[in-house]
Amino acid sequence: MLSEEIQMWTEKYRPKTLKEIVNQKEIVSRLEGFVAQKDLPHCLFAGPPGTGKTTAALCLAHDLFREYFYGNFLELNASDARGIDVIRTTVKDFARTMSLGDIPFKILVLDEADALTSEAQQALRRTMERYTRTCRFILIVNYSSKIIEPIQSRCALFRFSRLSKEDIVGMLKFISKNEGVELKDDGVEAVLYVSEGDLRKAINTLQAASALGVAVDADSVYKVTGKARPEEVRQMLELALSGDFVQARKKLHELLINYGLSGIDVVRQVHRETFNINIPEIWKVRIADIVGEIDFRMSEGAHEEIQLSALLAQFSLVGQELGKTQGK
Ligand SMILES: Nc1ncnc2c1ncn2[C@@H]1O[C@H](COP(=O)(O)OP(=O)(O)OP(=O)(O)O)[C@@H](O)[C@H]1O
Numbered sequence: 001m002l003s004e005e006i007q008m009w010t011e012k013y014r015p016k017t018l019k020e021i022v023n024q025k026e027i028v029s030r031l032e033g034f035v036a037q038k039d040l041p042h043c044l045f046a047g048p049p050g051t052g053k054t055t056a057a058l059c060l061a062h063d064l065f066r067e068y069f070y071g072n073f074l075e076l077n078a079s080d081a082r083g084i085d086v087i088r089t090t091v092k093d094f095a096r097t098m099s100l101g102d103i104p105f106k107i108l109v110l111d112e113a114d115a116l117t118s119e120a121q122q123a124l125r126r127t128m129e130r131y132t133r134t135c136r137f138i139l140i141v142n143y144s145s146k147i148i149e150p151i152q153s154r155c156a157l158f159r160f161s162r163l164s165k166e167d168i169v170g171m172l173k174f175i176s177k178n179e180g181v182e183l184k185d186d187g188v189e190a191v192l193y194v195s196e197g198d199l200r201k202a203i204n205t206l207q208a209a210s211a212l213g214v215a216v217d218a219d220s221v222y223k224v225t226g227k228a229r230p231e232e233v234r235q236m237l238e239l240a241l242s243g244d245f246v247q248a249r250k251k252l253h254e255l256l257i258n259y260g261l262s263g264i265d266v267v268r269q270v271h272r273e274t275f276n277i278n279i280p281e282i283w284k285v286r287i288a289d290i291v292g293e294i295d296f297r298m299s300e301g302a303h304e305e306i307q308l309s310a311l312l313a314q315f316s317l318v319g320q321e322l323g324k325t326q327g328k
């Protein structure tokens with residue numbers, strides 16, 4: 001058993017029944033309906049990371065099977081499993097045998113099903129058809145469009161949405177209180193900024209920051225997440241746009257060194273902050289265009305530091321050019 005200290009809070013606070021799931025109200029009520037009827041179609045759960053997809057599948061199975069959960073429930077990760085072979089063997093072996101207890105079917109969850117090749121999906125489709133009587137499938141994906149049409153049409157679709165600020169704050173406060181962690185207001189803001197509606201990321205960030213042993217504030221959060229404070233990124237952006245290339249580069253180095261950011265991290269944050277600074281629309285358009293180009297070059301393996309310099313250089317040029325025409 002893991003000791004209390006190193007237990008992951010995401011696991012410790014993972015809901016055990018559908019009632020405990022935060023938000024996703026419409027989904028929860030549809031799933032509760034299935035539990036009440038003791039019946040279930042094949043399902044497709046789609047949505048962004050850390051919003052409760054795997055949790056909902058687990059809760060559903062617990063609520064439905066109760067003491068027969070073990071034996072009737074199997075979760076596979078399609079991206080670990082070697083594609084088609086696993087569909088042919090593990091899935092079939094599980095799906096074709098009778099369930100235990102009074103529910104006449106088992107539940108098989110295929111996480112990250114969008115990682116399956118279309119060949120593997122075809123095999124899966126046949127398995128789903130053949131064993132429908134004894135097994136219901138829940139496929140979990142980030143994007144439903146990656147699943148072949150014939151499978152989509154056999155599944156009830158559930159779209160999970162990002163969790164709201166209020167939902168995340170509620171959870172953070174609850175956990176902090178329970179764990180005796182002092183959570184400052186700027187810490188809450190920082191966790192919200194880095195987690196972007198992903199509750200898993202929010203909880204993990206809280207746990208990591210609290211492990212530094214002081215109160216959780218903006219400093220400790222940014223220290224553990226490899227993200228810069230948004231205001232520092234904005235500052236760098238504004239320096240570059242004002243034509244101060246040298247100072248902007250100095251700021252860039254600070255970000256790279258103090259926060260240990262990678263080039264891609266910087267570019268992504270610049271992109272995000274572009275829309276949070278007060279500049280004319282046309283500037284944002286030009287910046288977005290430059291950011292897109294640099295992001296692409298980096299993903300193709302271009303030298304990060306050179307690309308970041310090029311990014312700031314182009315911003316200064318845009319700043320000078322547009323500043324003149326607009327008399328700024
Ligand atoms: N709606 C929610 N209600 C309560 N807790 C949640 C919710 N969403 C996420 N969590 C928390 O985040 C953790 C991760 O959630 P979960 O595994 O369900 O995410 P997921 O949607 O399956 O993400 P991924 O796409 O990355 O697999 C859970 O253990 C739980 O602590």
Ligand SMILES: [Mg+2]
Pocket residue numbers: 053054055111140
């Ligand atoms: Mg999951």
